[in-house]
Amino acid sequence: MxxxxxxxxxxxxxxxxxxxxxxxxxxxxxxxxxxxxxxxxxxxxxxxxxxxxxxxxxxxxxxLPDNSGNLPSKAAKIQVLPAIREIVEAKGLLVIKTIPGNASNTAFYIDNTSRFEIAGTIAGDDTILVIPRDGISINQVHTCLEIILPGLHEQIKKKNI
Amino acid sequence: MxxxxxxxxxxxxxxxxxxxxxxxxxxxxxxxxxxxxxxxxxxxxxxxxxxxxxxxxxxxxxxLPDNSGNLPSKAAKIQVLPAIREIVEAKGLLVIKTIPGNASNTAFYIDNTSRFEIAGTIAGDDTILVIPRDGISINQVHTCLEIILPGLHEQIKKKNI
DNA sequence: AGAAAAAATGTATAAATATGCAGAAAACAA
DNA sequence: TTGTTTTCTGCATATTTATACATTTTTTCT
Missing domain, CATH: 1.10.10.10 (Winged helix-like DNA-binding domain superfamily/Winged helix DNA-binding domain)
Incomplete structure (x- = not known):
């Protein structure tokens, strides 16, 4: 890639x-x-x-216009990344599974990056629904997530071995 | 002009x-x-x-990158402008005279616009020293002040009639 | 796997933006 | 004022950036 x-x-x-x-x-x-x-x-x-x-x-x-006004710190990122277990597509949306109790932190993090590609997120306890903006493909969202959280996809691969 | x-x-x-x-x-x-x-x-x-x-x-x-993070509101501007009485050049610096007691408000306002042209300001009670950045002419500072405070120079003319 | 669709890329070129230079206008000095 | 200097501007053009189109690569589906 x-x-x-x-x-x-x-x-x-x-x-x-x-x-x-x-x-x-x-x-x-x-x-x-x-x-x-x-x-x-x-x-x-x-x-x-x-x-x-x-x-x-x-x-x-x-x-790069930093949306960093209220963007979680680098430290936060370090906490968010390991909490993500799995990413699945469903009905043109992305479902992210996290360690129990970590969904809202993670969703908050994603929201605050204010990426254009992502219209919004909804979080439960260990599940996040990521809603891509119209015209944005799932792949574009994946790329986007990888930008927000470098190493994300590689990490998920490892977890699933 | x-x-x-x-x-x-x-x-x-x-x-x-x-x-x-x-x-x-x-x-x-x-x-x-x-x-x-x-x-x-x-x-x-x-x-x-x-x-x-x-x-x-x-x-x-x-x-325009808005330096407006901590920029005084439009309302503040309306208060700042009328307090300015006179602008004089001195030794490559600008001296702004205000109504007594208004220098620090005014200087604060100018500082917070974060204009590149202005290296900084020092305020007394009714006098502000505006220090242009190296390589910036007095005229450029005037233009800059006019941008920060539209109508400034016209207003000063009137006061001095 | 192999076909079909989507995304990414390079090439060539169009479109947009910046700038050297010379003249005009404005500011300044005496 | 008149000469002097600085700033501003347009013109022509160089430079930079964006894009249409064709091709390749990657994904997706069966």
Whole structure:
């Protein structure tokens, strides 16, 4: 799954460094063994919701609007991820199973990332229903979840061995 | 003073409507009798710190990063503006004179707009020292103040008649 | 597995945006 | 005022970014 890796790398790069153009980003990615073209980058940046603003020194830089206002901290993420046991599709929706009692934390976390792809969530005790926005495929939601919670799918695989 | 008007109009337009391109903005401005070219717009948008992000529906839109987190309300602005009596340059800095006791409110307001042009302020009882960032001219600070407090300079003229 | 559908990607190019330069306008000084 | 300097602007164009289309890759279904 090349794209997911790339998306994650892009997120990391534009938050940690001042990236001034697609071209620069392209080279940085190439340096990490993630090759693609400017066209793909353009699409990926849009998908990530990445924007561009003046850098205050005559140039421009890319950035990710951080929904981090009320976003759970990195620490929270570390708690959320291991609580997830399983993800299943049902009727065009995603059902996430968690360790008992952890559904609402997890759903809260997902909600607060304010990803466009996700219309909303409903949580019980150990089950979360994730409702994708119209026009968003299940796969897109998976990618989205992977962005929110890097390592998610790999972890689930392991649990199910 | 055509530029100031234009800057204000641009700010208003991109915060109140979803502007998708320079071209669209150009037409809206034309509608208000403010004519210019795309080139000028490009420069103005940079000066305003305006950025562009995906609009979540396949397109893009311009926006102003709102430093409004702790920005005084519009109401506060209405109180701040009339308290300002005079603006003088001194040694590459700006000295703002206010009605007695109003300096710190006013300085607080200016600080919290987080304009790039202004490195910081120091306030006494009726006097504020505004320190422009290196490389920023006094005129640029004036423009900046006019953006923060529309009508400022016109008001000062009247007071001094 | 193999067929069918969906998603991802590259290529070429269109569209959008930024900028060097020169002239115009405005601010400033005396 | 008049000359001087700074800022602003448009024009033409370079640069950058987005996208239509064709192809490949990945998923989904049976």
């Amino acid at each position: 090349q794209k997911t890796k790339r998306l994650l790398a892009i997120e990391k790069l534009i938050t940690e460094e001042e990236i001034s153009s697609h071209e620069v980003l392209l080279k940085k990615l190439k340096g990490k063994g993630l090759n693609c073209t400017q066209a793909t980058l353009s699409r990926n940046l849009r998908q990530l919701g990445a924007g561009r603003i003046p850098d205050g020194r005559g140039g421009y830089k890319y950035f | 055509q530029k100031t008007k234009r800057l204000l109009a641009i700010e208003k337009l991109i915060t109140e409507e979803e502007i998708s391109s320079h071209e669209v903005l150009l037409k809206k401005l034309k509608g208000k009798g403010l004519n210019c070219t795309q080139a000028t717009l490009s420069r103005n948008l940079r000066q305003l710190g305006a950025g562009r992000i995906p609009d979540g529906r396949g397109g893009y839109k311009y926006f």
